[in-house]
Amino acid sequence: MKFYDRTAEMEELERIHDLSAGTMHMTVIVGRRRVGKTRLVEEFVGKRPHIYFFVSRKSSPMLLEDFSEAIREFFGTSPHFTRWDDLFEYIFVHSGGQMVLAIDEFQNFRYSAPEVFSILQKAYDRHKERGGVHIIALGSYISMMTKIFQDSKEPLFGRATEIMHLRELTARTVFSITSDMGFSPEEGMELYSVFGGLPKYYVMLDEQGLKGAKVPEILKKSFFSDFPLLRDEVKSMLVEDFGANYSVPFSILEAIAHGYGRFTEISDKTGIKRESLSKYIQTLRDDFGLITAISPVTKDRRSKSTRYRISDNLIDFWFRFVFSQSSLIETGNFDAALARALASLPAFVSARFEDVVRDSVRKKLGYEITGSWWSRTGEEIDVLALSRGKREALFGEVKWRNRKIACKALEDLKRKAELTGLGGSKKRYLMVSKSGFTEKCIEQMDDEGVIHWGLNDVLSLL
Numbered sequence: 001m002k003f004y005d006r007t008a009e010m011e012e013l014e015r016i017h018d019l020s021a022g023t024m025h026m027t028v029i030v031g032r033r034r035v036g037k038t039r040l041v042e043e044f045v046g047k048r049p050h051i052y053f054f055v056s057r058k059s060s061p062m063l064l065e066d067f068s069e070a071i072r073e074f075f076g077t078s079p080h081f082t083r084w085d086d087l088f089e090y091i092f093v094h095s096g097g098q099m100v101l102a103i104d105e106f107q108n109f110r111y112s113a114p115e116v117f118s119i120l121q122k123a124y125d126r127h128k129e130r131g132g133v134h135i136i137a138l139g140s141y142i143s144m145m146t147k148i149f150q151d152s153k154e155p156l157f158g159r160a161t162e163i164m165h166l167r168e169l170t171a172r173t174v175f176s177i178t179s180d181m182g183f184s185p186e187e188g189m190e191l192y193s194v195f196g197g198l199p200k201y202y203v204m205l206d207e208q209g210l211k212g213a214k215v216p217e218i219l220k221k222s223f224f225s226d227f228p229l230l231r232d233e234v235k236s237m238l239v240e241d242f243g244a245n246y247s248v249p250f251s252i253l254e255a256i257a258h259g260y261g262r263f264t265e266i267s268d269k270t271g272i273k274r275e276s277l278s279k280y281i282q283t284l285r286d287d288f289g290l291i292t293a294i295s296p297v298t299k300d301r302r303s304k305s306t307r308y309r310i311s312d313n314l315i316d317f318w319f320r321f322v323f324s325q326s327s328l329i330e331t332g333n334f335d336a337a338l339a340r341a342l343a344s345l346p347a348f349v350s351a352r353f354e355d356v357v358r359d360s361v362r363k364k365l366g367y368e369i370t371g372s373w374w375s376r377t378g379e380e381i382d383v384l385a386l387s388r389g390k391r392e393a394l395f396g397e398v399k400w401r402n403r404k405i406a407c408k409a410l411e412d413l414k415r416k417a418e419l420t421g422l423g424g425s426k427k428r429y430l431m432v433s434k435s436g437f438t439e440k441c442i443e444q445m446d447d448e449g450v451i452h453w454g455l456n457d458v459l460s461l462l
């Protein structure tokens with residue numbers, strides 16, 4: 001599949017690479033697994049001279065031998081290295097012109113060969129003025145990578161020219177991908193809800209002959225069949241991250257996936273004591289970037305209305321529809337498990353569609369603050385956007401349904417807007433519906449100056 005987007009990242013890599021002709025430079029790329037870090041570097045190096053290392057969690061001597069083999073392949077011949085000092089010394093001295101040294105899953109040196117950090121630092125400092133080498137360190141353990149390069153107590157502190165946080169592909173890019181693959185806008189939204197902005201999974205659809213296939217077929221082949229493409233994908237990734245003690249993080253993620261988003265709800269659902277839960281929440285949020293804390297737009301400092309949600313669409317889908325149906329799946333009742341997933345899929349997609357709409361509002365309507373709102377009594381507003389100083393507020397309702405929306409939904413939105421405490425703001429209203437609106441509702445919205453968008457309108461705004 002062709003390479004999409006990442007224009008800014010490629011330009012920055014090019015800029016730093018040009019600088020490395022005079023002095024050595026180091027670029028750090030961090031991002032969650034499957035976000036496309038390795039593919040980005042592969043596209044960047046292209047035909048440039050480069051050595052690629054992958055840091056496995058194995059013994060230091062075995063890892064050193066793997067790296068030695070990569071060096072022999074690059075230079076044609078090289079000594080047999082028994083010390084990391086000699087390996088880096090050899091690369092920096094014999095580069096013979098501009099080259100890239102890419103080291104993937106760099107943080108794994110912490111487990112396999114922690115001495116490498118100070119060894120690399122000393123060799124880098126000693127040969128920096130020689131130039132010719134552009135080191136690119138890639139890592140998926142975000143907090144550890146940040147500590148390695150930004151903690152003043154670490155050997156490599158201050159050596160990175162750039163720390164690049166690679167995000168998921170935007171919804172706009174994903175819809176370009178799904179459109180190119182023959183999916184309708186509605187199918188594109190459903191696929192984005194499941195796979196998010198992680199390019200690997202769209203490559204998978206391409207390679208598995210699933211371009212233009214119906215979404216139920218894709219879900220069946222991915223999760224609910226005898227030979228699933230992705231059923232163990234999430235578990236394998238997370239077990240590698242969490243190790244043998246993965247049961248507690250799994251319980252927290254499953255609870256959040258099923259809508260238990262408040263701290264107290266998570267504690268009650270999982271049985272984890274609050275003092276222990278705080279530590280796990282912080283780890284999932286800050287170390288792995290797996291959950292995000294969200295609050296109502298109008299939240300004040302004393303409010304306790306924060307909710308947690310899973311940041312990764314695929315992980316959210318897996319805990320909601322795959323992990324929770326392990327009994328059905330393990331006994332081979334794939335059709336029943338798939339049917340349950342499809343029955344709840346519209347509600348799952350709806351939440352992601354709301355995210356896309358909020359992004360469109362943020363980018364196209366000029367509001368400084370954009371989010372959602374909810375009350376303790378269960379009232380919710382899908383989109384609440386505020387101008388600076390709260391002089392104007394936009395209230396939005398988003399519907400992912402297979403029927404046209406009548407004006408009752410608009411009247412209900414107006415009622416909820418009065419509960420937000422924004423009575424002093426000028427009020428505007430936005431109605432969004434996948435399937436459009438009744439003629440009477442369109443007439444009323446036009447008369448009242450209400451903004452109304454369909455699915456194609458949202459996608460075109462992106």
